[in-house]
Amino acid sequence: MRILRTDESRFRDLPDFPYPPQFANVGTDTPLRLHYVDHGPVQAAPVVMLHGEHGWSYLYRHMMPLVARAGLRALVPDMIGFGKSDKPASQQDYSFEKHLDWLERWLLSLDLENITLVCQNRSSLLALALVMRQPDRFSRIIAANAVIPRSDQDHAPVSGLWQMFASYSPWFPVPQLIQLGTTRPLTKTELAAYDAPFPDDRYKAGARSFAGALRQHHKDLNRQRLWHFLESWQKPFITCFSDSDAGTRGGHRPLQRRIPGALGQPHITLSGGHFLQEDAADSFARVIIDACRPSLAA
Template sequence: MRILRTDESRFRALPDFPYTPRYVEVGTDTPLRLHYVDHGTTNAAPVVMLHGEHGWSYLYRHMIPLVADAGLRVLAPDLIGFGKSDKPEDQQDYSFERHLDWLERWLLALDLSNVTLVCQNRTSLLALALVMRQPDRFSRIIAANAVVPREGDNPPATSIWRMFARYSPWFPVPQLIQLGTTRPLTREERNAYDAPFPSDRYKAGARSFAGTLGQPHKELNRQRLWRFLEGWQKPFITCFSDSDPGTRGGHRPLQRKVPGALGQPHITLSGGHFLQEDAAESFARVIINACRPSLAA
């Protein structure tokens, strides 16, 4: 496995991202470094914010200080292949199981417990698989524009997107982020989303992600995931947007099927696919309100 590491100079002077880089070694046979943001009081209740496709921890830059200032500890990891984390060069080096293993090693290395999990779009499959493996470490889940398909769901657009991501000679990450927002990103913000990728060689993880998430490991088929969710009693809150056709209506089965969703303050916010960009303050308020029991403890 050939590993690429984006030079730190690419991340200098990013707008609204003053956080000290932190790393955990998550590889086994091959040394592999996973980057994360850790902001707030160390012994406070942790909130793990997991980015979606294309993005990295920079996606949460406007939310991190708001949630930390409320008295919580915010942790925002970069998945392997994204952000400041190491990047295997071959698309074949990525799989659902490997992403899950890497993320679990990070969670265990930091010995996190009483975690509020914030997950985004199709990465919610990976996040929920992590909760399945370590259910006692999580106290609540906040699913933002989450895509949790049922067995047999395979929209044609998903297959087209997988083929484009894998084979297209042009894979413009900043433009893909912009397509998922309702507000125009500044040039500096677009550059920040492009910073992890000096060349296409660094994009194997980003390109493979759609296919990786569409082919979970055998231990996590969709039927088993839904059985797990249908037994989840802890708080489960959906936070969807009003202008994202790709995830429209995805909150309904989650609210109906997950016991922990009953009576929760589900909300629809104004924005596109990436609520972190379009509705950062409102989204942060959802997290803070959900975590009030932890703040009072």
């Protein structure tokens, strides 16, 4: 496996991102560095926030200080192939199971417990699979614009077209894809920050393969296993969706209806696009902080 590593100089002077890099080795035969931000009191209850397609820990830059100031420990990993994490150079180096293994090794390396999980868009499938593997470590789940297929929708033509575009298009503009998912215009420096992990197209194998890895894994059996697990989840499950994201509109309803832990929770709709971290950082952070009040009082 050939591994690329984005030079740290690409990340100098990023706006609102003063967080020192931390790394965990999540490889087995080959060393593989996973980058993460760890911000807040080390002994505090952990809040693990996962980025979605195209993003990296920079996505949560405005939320991490708010969560930490509330007395929580904000932890935001960059998935392998994204951000400051190592980037295997071939799309064939990535799969759902590999992403899941890498995230689980990171989680276990920190020995985290009483975790509040914040997940977003299609990466929610990875996040929830991680909870399935380590259910006792998680206390609550907050799903933001989560894409959890209910029937055959993940095999719809539009999903296959997106996978084909991501895998084969000579043009894969990550910053512009982030911009398409926000209602506010990003600044030039913010767009540059989303482009920073990718000096050239060789570094984008993880980003290009992500949709395909999720789609190939999430066949009927896996979908049934996931919903069977969710329909037995008794701990708090909170949905936080946006009012201006056509791609996930209505996705909160089956989650609220079918997950026992969603009953009576303070579900909310925020004003913004797909990436609420960019459009509604303060409100999104408040949802997390309010949900974690039992941990803060402990």
